[in-house]
Every structure is written in structure tokens, then in C-alpha cells.
Amino acid sequence: MTDITIPNVGESVAEVTIAQWFKAVGDTIKKDEPLVELETDKAAQELVAPEDGVLEEILVAEGDVAEIGQLIAKLGSGSGTKTADKGDAEVKAQTEAPSSDSAPSGPALDIDVPNVGESVSEVTIASWMVAKGDAVEKDQAIVELETDKAAQELVAPRAGVITDILVAEGDVAQVGQTIAKLGESGSAAAPGVAPKAAGDEGGAGGELPDVPPTNAPTGDAGGIAMPSASRIIKENNLDASTIAGSGKDGRITKGDALSAKANPAPASSAPAPKASASKVSGPKSSAPRELGPREERVRMSRIRQTIARRLKDAQNTAAMLTTYNEADMTNIMAMRSQYKEVFIKKHGVKLGFMSFFVKACVQALKDVPNVNAEIDGTDVIYKNYYDISVAVGTDKGLVVPVLRDADTLSLGGIEKGIGELGKKARDGQLSMDDMMGGTFTISNGGVYGSLMSSPILNPPQSGILGMHKIEKRPVVVDDEIVIRPMMYLALSYDHRIVDGKEAVTFLVRVKECLEDPERLLLDL
Incomplete structure (x- = not known):
């Protein structure tokens, strides 16, 4: 039996909120597979399984608060009551060998987004350095990933052929998400086919799937609040629509709620706009304007989006x-x-x-x-x-x-x-x-x-x-x-x-x- 406890998630952080359980009791789990998302006042991050096993018990429910070091679940050995999904497929893909050199005879190796840092749950595909059908060598750079603060290259884990590219340049992928498949040499179906751009119809690669966020923030219509912030808002009868969120995806954090409690907005003041509406990153609230003949539109990088958001937050907060x-x-x-x-x-x-x-x-x-x-x-x-x-x-x-x-x-x-x-x-x-x-x-x-x-x-x-x-x-x-x-x-x-x-x-x-x-x- 392995205890799943809350790790040290940052200096001065004493407690976290259980935002979402990705697994249920009885599920079979693979090592490094995400178990639960933890939220603090300032960030959200995933906690992964330390080893293979079965989730035998969940001790802290979603929305509840847990302290650093607290036991929140137990992981046992054996097989679970539910069929393992992606984790088993990944192991099978990595262990089965193709029976032929001329055609794909077994599942390709999944290329997943790695854990790129504490509190980082998604990345942007900055640029693909290879195309579908390209042969690659072990440790060859195949894609550049961009987070809010840095960019890094992802290399091929072994030699082979890129048989599929599942996420196009400029799109967002979650940590742990499969973005490409690497087959054995000779297993490419259509060499030279480039990844299909988002929104295109048909194509050799098929339609690219949408990439939904792992955790769509929920809350009252007036504001998008983290669970810990929701409790403070409810207990103090605060108006969430007047609180500007500084957390991930514009969420109202515990710190925002405490600040609003200490400095309540005047009753006659108009509701403040939601932070998500002014946030540089994220969906646009209105259709983009038409471009002139000498203009061009270029998507802001994740780094630039974060620079803009943090600088504006500094002006608004301090x-x-x-x-x-x-x-x-x-x-x-x-x-x-x-x-x-x-x-x-x-x-x-x-x-x-x-x-x-x-x-x-x-x-x-x-x-x-x-x-x-x-x-x-x-x-x-x-x-x-x-x-x-x-x-x-x-x-x-x-x-x-x-x-x-x-x-x-x-x-x-x-x-x-x-x-x-x-x-x-x-x-x-x-x-x-x-x-x-x-x-x-x-x-x-x-x-x-x-x-x-x-x-x-x-x-x-x-x-x-x-x-x-x-x-x-x-x-x-x-x-x-x-x-x-x-x-x-x-x-x-x-x-x-x-x-x-x-x-x-x-x-x-x-x-x-x-x-x-x-x-x-x-x-x-």
C-alpha cells in the first residue's frame, strides 16, 4: 500500500484545495499518470502516481482543503475494477514490436507532453521540426514547446518514423497529452504529409481534435472562483462580479477574495469586468477586427501573453x-x-x-x-x-x-x-x-x-x-x-x-x- 500525500508545493504554502480527481476508486493507474489537480492561492498543478497500482481509497473530496503532508489517497497493488485506458495503451505501444518492416504492424510509440515545471498544466506547440512521415534519430529535436515562461525542445525517445502529428503549431496541449506518434522505421503511411492546420477539413492526417482544458473553471456567473475563494466569498457575502481574478484562466484566488474582504467595493459601484475578459491569453470575447491591406495578424506567444498579463496585474494590484x-x-x-x-x-x-x-x-x-x-x-x-x-x-x-x-x-x-x-x-x-x-x-x-x-x-x-x-x-x-x-x-x-x-x-x-x-x- 502506497500513501498519496500532499507534497510541498511552494514556499509559504500551507494548504491546497483538491480541485479535481482524475481517477476514481478502483481505477488502475500507471506510474506518472495524473491523479488529482491541486490548487493553491497562486497556481494549480497536477499530482502524479508514484508507481503502478490501483486507487483503493480517496480520503479528501473535491473542493475540500488539505494541508501539506496530509494523506489524501491510498494506492494499492493488483488489478482494478475498471479497465486501464491510456496508461495500458502506452505500455503496450512501447513494448510491442512491429512484425513487418514495410507496414505498421503494431501500435506506435506515443509522444506525450512531459511535465515541464511546477504549476504548469499546458503548453503551446510553438513549431514542429519534423513532418508526418519523416525519419528521426534518437534524441533528435522534433518539436518546440512553449510555456508561460520559457521554451524548450522535445526530443525523440528512440529512432523511428513520425506516423502521426495530432496537435498543430499554435495549438495548446495539456501536460501528458499525446501530440504525435512514433513508429518503427518503415511504418510511415504517407511520407512528407505535414500536420493539418487547426480548422481544416479532411486531409491525410484526419481532423485534429479540440484540446479542451483539463479544468474548466467553475463558479457563479459573477466571477470564476477557486474552491477556497468561493468559500470566503460565500461566508462574507461578497459579490464575485466585483472581484478581479489573478489566478490561472482569470480565476478568483483565495488571496483575491481576502483582499476583497478587507477592502469591500462600494455598493453603488458598477461591477468590475471579469479578469478573464481582460486577460491577454484565452478565448477572445469578440470577433477579431478585419485587417487592412498592409496589416498582418500574428498570434502572441505564450511568453508574451504572460508578460502582458503579469505587468498589467502588477499595475492593477500594487x-x-x-x-x-x-x-x-x-x-x-x-x-x-x-x-x-x-x-x-x-x-x-x-x-x-x-x-x-x-x-x-x-x-x-x-x-x-x-x-x-x-x-x-x-x-x-x-x-x-x-x-x-x-x-x-x-x-x-x-x-x-x-x-x-x-x-x-x-x-x-x-x-x-x-x-x-x-x-x-x-x-x-x-x-x-x-x-x-x-x-x-x-x-x-x-x-x-x-x-x-x-x-x-x-x-x-x-x-x-x-x-x-x-x-x-x-x-x-x-x-x-x-x-x-x-x-x-x-x-x-x-x-x-x-x-x-x-x-x-x-x-x-x-x-x-x-x-x-x-x-x-x-x-x-
Whole structure:
């Protein structure tokens, strides 16, 4: 007997809601087959079977809350009362060998969407690198998958022939869904046939199936609420139509409901539009407008959709304010010039500006801890570690990988870490873990020539520092006008948790560390 318990689903998360059971008592289950979907205040994710077996008991019903580590089901050995479906077919497909080399004599191997990261339940088929009928080698890239935060390639598990492509480019597929079939060599039915586009009729590949979401959100007509949020709305007689959802597919999360409880909408105010109507991703509420003769329509990538949604959410949720200052970069530029050759020989990387900024921000975060904290409902979570997110522009959009434990790194370690993250970002090799858990963000618009900007927060963080172009300007030093290389600095912060005095103090500390780098060495 194997116990199925709630895993640790994220920092500061103590409980989850059982959103949906995919299996019933008595079902035969294969290893890694999805059992249940768990919902937290911020995300949803699937829990898979740790081994083959039969679901003998379900201890927590759909809609109920379970704590981390709680037993929710029991998985036994033997055969169940129901016939196994896709799991058995997959095992059979992988173990049966074709009886002929000239025609398909056995089921092809299913190519499924793998688990691409915590809380990710669906992907977009960005591009097929092969067509139906193509022969492929083991570990050859066959399709690029795109999630909300990153893109990655899926490779062939063995050599063979692509006998069918089931999901077209641009369509959405769920984690675990079969998107193609791989037969033995010589088993292709129609070499060279490309996958049929969504909406086409007929074709050699047959009609592509619709890809329904695994969990269509349910709730009152006024709002789409997660179970935990529905309970709070009902208990407090809240109007779901006035609550903007920030969860997956525009769902109202527990945090949204708690915020609405703490700040009820005036009775005379008009109902707020549903979050799903303004969400960039998802079905359009109205027919697309007609294009002009010199216009073209291109579907937004999942990454771009998520960037748009998260930035708009940050503006709608946080009380965002920006304070400015400027730093004289003379001493840092002189230090870089003096030690650049020795630094490269010692560490194998160039001494850039980012390492100084990371060190300066860590020092300032220690002095002003509210900038390193986040709001969770009616609580403040203070973080006694310094994972610095570094904004990186790629051809697919802005990504923000995280440099872990920056306070423990030397300047050389910071430069190496940022270099590795930047390369992974440009190559599309960033994982979900690379982009989760940052406590503060640094964005360098100066590399593109920006002289001044107001950066937008990276939720749930409470602060982001904007670096800008270094430009020689006349400044007054010791009552004399001199020419110095100056940089404007901008700190955007969440005024709900960071006061103006704290924000200004933070930025002044960064300025002091940049203008007098010895402070970083002396921890002053």
C-alpha cells in the first residue's frame, strides 16, 4: 500500500484545495499518470502516481482543503475494477514490436507532453521540426514547446518514423497529452504529409481534435472562483462580479477574495469586468477586427501573453510608485579599467557593472528589509535571503532568471552566474526553477540606450531597480563644475509595504555603494 500525500508545493504554502480527481476508486493507474489537480492561492498543478497500482481509497473530496503532508489517497497493488485506458495503451505501444518492416504492424510509440515545471498544466506547440512521415534519430529535436515562461525542445525517445502529428503549431496541449506518434522505421503511411492546420477539413492526417482544458473553471456567473475563494466569498457575502481574478484562466484566488474582504467595493459601484475578459491569453470575447491591406495578424506567444498579463496585474494590484536618483560612476569605471585584465585571468569573465549593482542592492536590502519582502493576503513575508532576479531581453520576450544567494557570491561569482543565466535565456534553455523565487529585480535598460524610465514591478516582489545609460554630464563637485559619467537610477516599489522614506533610503544606499565601492568591501 502506497500513501498519496500532499507534497510541498511552494514556499509559504500551507494548504491546497483538491480541485479535481482524475481517477476514481478502483481505477488502475500507471506510474506518472495524473491523479488529482491541486490548487493553491497562486497556481494549480497536477499530482502524479508514484508507481503502478490501483486507487483503493480517496480520503479528501473535491473542493475540500488539505494541508501539506496530509494523506489524501491510498494506492494499492493488483488489478482494478475498471479497465486501464491510456496508461495500458502506452505500455503496450512501447513494448510491442512491429512484425513487418514495410507496414505498421503494431501500435506506435506515443509522444506525450512531459511535465515541464511546477504549476504548469499546458503548453503551446510553438513549431514542429519534423513532418508526418519523416525519419528521426534518437534524441533528435522534433518539436518546440512553449510555456508561460520559457521554451524548450522535445526530443525523440528512440529512432523511428513520425506516423502521426495530432496537435498543430499554435495549438495548446495539456501536460501528458499525446501530440504525435512514433513508429518503427518503415511504418510511415504517407511520407512528407505535414500536420493539418487547426480548422481544416479532411486531409491525410484526419481532423485534429479540440484540446479542451483539463479544468474548466467553475463558479457563479459573477466571477470564476477557486474552491477556497468561493468559500470566503460565500461566508462574507461578497459579490464575485466585483472581484478581479489573478489566478490561472482569470480565476478568483483565495488571496483575491481576502483582499476583497478587507477592502469591500462600494455598493453603488458598477461591477468590475471579469479578469478573464481582460486577460491577454484565452478565448477572445469578440470577433477579431478585419485587417487592412498592409496589416498582418500574428498570434502572441505564450511568453508574451504572460508578460502582458503579469505587468498589467502588477499595475492593477500594487500601489506602485517610483523614486529617482543619480550615481557618479567615476570610481567604478576607474576600478574596472585598472583591474579588467587581472579579473579576466582570475575569473574567466569580464568585470561588468551588474556585479557592482547586485552587491549594492544586496547591501541596501539588508538595511531596508521591507523592499525584500512581499505581501501575502493580509500578511507580510520577510525574506532573509537575497535571490536577485535579473531581467534579460530575448527575441521571444523579457525573461527574469534568478541569481540565487547573491549575498554569498563574490564579484566574479556574480558575473559568472549572470553570464550563464543570460546564455541560457538567449538559447531558450531556462527552466522553471531558474525563474522562480526571486526577492528583488534589477533591470538594465541602459544597454539599449535608455536614459530614464519607470520600471514595472515583478510580482510578488515589492521592488525593482532600473539601471540606465551612463552619460557624461556637468555636475558640481566641491563647488566646481566638472564633467562626470552619470547614471540615473529608478526604484519602483509597492507603496503598500514600502514607505517613501524607506524607498529613498534604499536608493541612497545603492548610490553610496556605487560611488564609493570600498563600502562594499567594508560592509558599510
